[in-house]
Amino acid sequence: MKASSPPTDEKFKIGMLLSDTRYRGTSLQVITFIIFVAVFFWLVDNTLKNLALLGKDVSFNFLFLRAGYDINQRLIPYSSDSTHGRAAVVGILNTLLVAFVGCVIATILGLFVGILRLSKNWLVAKLMSAYIEGFRNVPVLLWIVMVFALLTEFTPAPKAFKGADPQATMLFFDSVAITNRGTYFPAPILNEGAYWVIFIFILSVFAVIFLKRYADKLKRETGKDFPTFLVSIAILIFPSTILFFALGSPISLEYPYLKGFNFKDGIHLRNSFLALTLALALYTSAFIAEIVRAGIMAISKGQTEAASSLGLRPNKIMNLIILPQALRIIVPPLISNYLNLTKNSSLAIAVGYMDVRGTLGGITLNQTGRELESMLLLMGFYLCVSLLISSVINYYNRSFQIVVR
Amino acid sequence: MSKIAFVQKNKIPPSPAPISEVGFIGWVKQNLFSSWFNSLLTLISIYFIFIILRDFIPWAWGGHWNTKSLRECLDLNPDVACFSVLTARWKQLLFGLYPAEEYWRPTVTFIFLILSMIPILFPKYFKFFWFSVIYPGLAIWLLWGGSIWGVGIVYIGLSLGIFTFILLLKLVSKNTVLSGIGALIFLIVFFMFLSNYLVNFLNIILPIALPPVESLKMGGFTLSLIVGITGIVASFPIGILLALGRQSNLPIIKMICVGFIEFIRGVPLITLLFVASVLLNYFLPPGTNFDIVLRVIIMVTFFSAAYMAEVIRGGLAGLPLGQHEASASLGLTYWQSQRLVIMPQALKISIPGIVNTFIGLFKDTTLVSIISLRDPVGLASTIRADQTWNGIYWELYVAIGLMFFIFCFGMSQYSQYLERKLKTDK
Numbered sequence: 001m002k003a004s005s006p007p008t009d010e011k012f013k014i015g016m017l018l019s020d021t022r023y024r025g026t027s028l029q030v031i032t033f034i035i036f037v038a039v040f041f042w043l044v045d046n047t048l049k050n051l052a053l054l055g056k057d058v059s060f061n062f063l064f065l066r067a068g069y070d071i072n073q074r075l076i077p078y079s080s081d082s083t084h085g086r087a088a089v090v091g092i093l094n095t096l097l098v099a100f101v102g103c104v105i106a107t108i109l110g111l112f113v114g115i116l117r118l119s120k121n122w123l124v125a126k127l128m129s130a131y132i133e134g135f136r137n138v139p140v141l142l143w144i145v146m147v148f149a150l151l152t153e154f155t156p157a158p159k160a161f162k163g164a165d166p167q168a169t170m171l172f173f174d175s176v177a178i179t180n181r182g183t184y185f186p187a188p189i190l191n192e193g194a195y196w197v198i199f200i201f202i203l204s205v206f207a208v209i210f211l212k213r214y215a216d217k218l219k220r221e222t223g224k225d226f227p228t229f230l231v232s233i234a235i236l237i238f239p240s241t242i243l244f245f246a247l248g249s250p251i252s253l254e255y256p257y258l259k260g261f262n263f264k265d266g267i268h269l270r271n272s273f274l275a276l277t278l279a280l281a282l283y284t285s286a287f288i289a290e291i292v293r294a295g296i297m298a299i300s301k302g303q304t305e306a307a308s309s310l311g312l313r314p315n316k317i318m319n320l321i322i323l324p325q326a327l328r329i330i331v332p333p334l335i336s337n338y339l340n341l342t343k344n345s346s347l348a349i350a351v352g353y354m355d356v357r358g359t360l361g362g363i364t365l366n367q368t369g370r371e372l373e374s375m376l377l378l379m380g381f382y383l384c385v386s387l388l389i390s391s392v393i394n395y396y397n398r399s400f401q402i403v404v405r
Numbered sequence: 406m407s408k409i410a411f412v413q414k415n416k417i418p419p420s421p422a423p424i425s426e427v428g429f430i431g432w433v434k435q436n437l438f439s440s441w442f443n444s445l446l447t448l449i450s451i452y453f454i455f456i457i458l459r460d461f462i463p464w465a466w467g468g469h470w471n472t473k474s475l476r477e478c479l480d481l482n483p484d485v486a487c488f489s490v491l492t493a494r495w496k497q498l499l500f501g502l503y504p505a506e507e508y509w510r511p512t513v514t515f516i517f518l519i520l521s522m523i524p525i526l527f528p529k530y531f532k533f534f535w536f537s538v539i540y541p542g543l544a545i546w547l548l549w550g551g552s553i554w555g556v557g558i559v560y561i562g563l564s565l566g567i568f569t570f571i572l573l574l575k576l577v578s579k580n581t582v583l584s585g586i587g588a589l590i591f592l593i594v595f596f597m598f599l600s601n602y603l604v605n606f607l608n609i610i611l612p613i614a615l616p617p618v619e620s621l622k623m624g625g626f627t628l629s630l631i632v633g634i635t636g637i638v639a640s641f642p643i644g645i646l647l648a649l650g651r652q653s654n655l656p657i658i659k660m661i662c663v664g665f666i667e668f669i670r671g672v673p674l675i676t677l678l679f680v681a682s683v684l685l686n687y688f689l690p691p692g693t694n695f696d697i698v699l700r701v702i703i704m705v706t707f708f709s710a711a712y713m714a715e716v717i718r719g720g721l722a723g724l725p726l727g728q729h730e731a732s733a734s735l736g737l738t739y740w741q742s743q744r745l746v747i748m749p750q751a752l753k754i755s756i757p758g759i760v761n762t763f764i765g766l767f768k769d770t771t772l773v774s775i776i777s778l779r780d781p782v783g784l785a786s787t788i789r790a791d792q793t794w795n796g797i798y799w800e801l802y803v804a805i806g807l808m809f810f811i812f813c814f815g816m817s818q819y820s821q822y823l824e825r826k827l828k829t830d831k
Contacts, residue, residue: 025654025655028655028658029655029656029657029658032657032658032661033657036657036661043688046687046688046689046690046691047687047688049690049691050686050687050691051687053691116446119443119446120436120439120443121436121437121439121443121446121447121450122436122437123436123437123446123447123450123451124446124447124450127450127453127454133810133814133817134810136764136813136817137764137768137809137810137813137814137817138768138806138809138810138813139768139769139771139782139809140768141771141772141774141775141782142771142782142802142805142806142809145782145785145802146798146802146806149798149799149802153798343672343673343674344673346673346675346676347675347772347775349675349775350775357673357675357676361676361679365683371683371684371687372684372687375676375679375680375683375684378676379671379672379676382671382672382673382676383668383671383672385671386667386670386671386672387667387671390667
């Protein structure tokens with residue numbers, strides 16, 4: 001109306017800036033922009049005034065000063081003489097470690113529970129929905145402290161392993177010790193020649209990938225089945241094993257053993273790490289299970305019926321028809337759940353695990369009094385992770401979404 | 406007549422189905438033992454349930470409720486639950502450190518909350534909507550206390566503002582924007598210059614006041630509910646605006662909305678809460694220092710508004726483009742078509758997501774314990790630090806978890822009911 005037939009005789013009036021659809025959009029934007037800039041400068045001005053009142057400046061030099069605190073779980077060398085910057089990196093790596101391990105466990109559990117939730121077995125389906133509702137409807141913080149309490153209160157102290165008739169025994173042929181100070185695993189020791197074995201193993205993994213491609217091609221062109229599974233297993237096992245023994249067992253395990261009142265050697269996973277990872281994984285797995293269920297249910301029944309009328313067996317229907325289509329629906333929310341898990345790992349403080357919030361946003365912040373800079377860096381880190389993950393989602397959506405018109 | 410040996414004249418009544426196919430046995434056979442694999446799963450599940458119940462029921466059933474300390478519990482029977490901690494501290498878990506003689510205030514606020522939700526949830530009672538409007542002010546006054554005119558003046562001011570708006574529209578100019586600006590100027594003048602005098606005056610002629618209660622005294626589920634519900638209610642309109650802004654074709658507005666949403670969604674809530682507790686004072690004029698609970702509520706609102714915006718955007722994207730075009734071709738303005746055509750449909754699609762955001766927000770209120778406010782999880786540590794209950798875990802955690810479970814599960818069930826009720830297609 002107004003927009004389609006602009007009145008030519010009407011003179012421009014100030015009021016038209018707000019009432020005329022031709023100008024309203026622009027003037028609205030200008031007003032918003034002015035308000036936005038004004039608020040922004042007001043905030044910056046306040047911050048500068050406050051900093052001046054406190055006699056502080058904005059500087060990131062504290063990252064190069066001696067940290068002076070210890071971090072008990074670390075992936076790279078670190079001591080209390082290292083810098084605050086290094087402490088932040090240790091924290092970042094710890095966060096990523098929890099996030100990675102948590103995501104792997106959560107995916108496996110979530111897939112398992114989500115598929116069983118759709119089982120025709122009434123009892124199993126109900127049990128799985130109880131699992132999902134139970135974990136989804138209770139705050140994750142509560143789960144973290146509960147798992148931590150479980151790990152510290154209900155496991156034996158290292159001294160219970162002592163003596164001729166100990167109260168507690170190690171699991172899996174004396175290799176794993178679950179104690180209230182953490183869990184001890186055997187650590188792999190790489191001797192001379194170990195890298196060759198690893199190298200050959202990686203090569204055989206690539207060989208398996210090529211074999212799969214070849215088998216697919218063979219199937220497409222000739223219709224013949226190739227025993228991919230058995231041959232892959234053979235490729236994965238034999239070359240590395242033969243080399244392993246030919247080089248005289250270059251990889252050995254270092255078992256944890258009891259010395260005094262504590263375990264020595266092996267890999268020591270602290271309860272803080274275990275509790276955080278397990279609780280986050282359990283909590284997220286409930287969400288993943290729901291995603292998996294929704295994804296599979298979203299594939300219409302006609303697909304299953306069409307496939308079975310073609311004579312496909314139930315497991316082939318699942319692998320060839322349902323899952324490839326369901327994955328398109330499942331993957332984006334799955335990845336955003338990984339992001340949630342990563343962000344939730346900042347609750348590490350509840351069990352005393354030193355993640356990036358504990359080092360950079362915790363002790364460093366308190367020691368140096370650089371609240372503004374520490375929080376900026378911390379938020380920057382989380383923003384980077386989240387932008388990275390959302391660009392992965394976007395990439396996935398672009399490459400795999402069905403193109404509609 | 407040909408000879409037929411036998412002709413059945415009467416209909417044979419159908420014989421009942423085999424007992425193994427109907428009734429309980431048939432159901433069990435079909436649902437639990439249809440194949441060897443299913444039978445295996447069933448047996449594993451039964452064993453699993455048995456293990457859990459075997460440990461849990463004796464522990465919970467025989468629990469002590471009336472001992473003085475954990476020590477006493479352990480002396481009586483160390484293998485059962487010690488629920489006495491709940492008997493002793495349930496008031497704290499519900500109300501935090503709220504003064505004991507004022508416990509009726511959060512209780513009344515909670516009852517009023519349910520009453521105020523009735524007109525919104527059930528259209529039949531919409532005539533009581535005025536109560537839902539005055540409820541927020543009433544709740545603030547009841548919880549924080551002080552003079553009633555502190556919040557009353559806001560209502561008076563806003564009603565006068567609306568009155569001015571209508572007056573200007575009727576008498577001076579037909580233009581809604583100009584009248585709006587007039588009403589805004591009136592409001593600014595009123596709140597900057599007149600309101601203080603009016604409050605003092607009203608306090609003299611009608612002194613209605615409750616003993617004031619500090620924010621830091623609030624805790625327990627009262628705090629969770631205050632933060633959660635305020636956040637939920639406030640984040641909803643902000644979320645809608647952000648979603649519309651993100652969909653808008655005005656680039657600057659779109660950029661600001663996208664930036665806000667992505668920033669908030671990219672950082673964990675806990676860092677935002679830390680900003681609220683340590684950093685917010687930097688951003689405000691020197692000397693300002695306002696209530697920590699209010700700061701937390703603001704941050705929580707921002708946080709869930711960003712998530713809400715994404716959920717509603719999903720709903721908007723789910724609508725066919727034809728709906729926009731059809732409403733525009735009917736001559737509806739932008740806001741009319743949003744209000745009458747787009748939003749009702751988009752919000753309906755996004756109900757599950759909206760309720761999930763609400764549930765997430767309510768669960769996330771437990772994070773305030775990390776900036777040392779006393780929500781139930783924070784109180785659990787406080788109680789465990791006490792000499793008498795030192796070493797107690799499960800009784801407290803189970804009780805708190807159960808409370809959250811009831812609220813969150815109830816909300817998700819309500820959303821499923823709403824989804825079914827509003828389903829107009831199929």
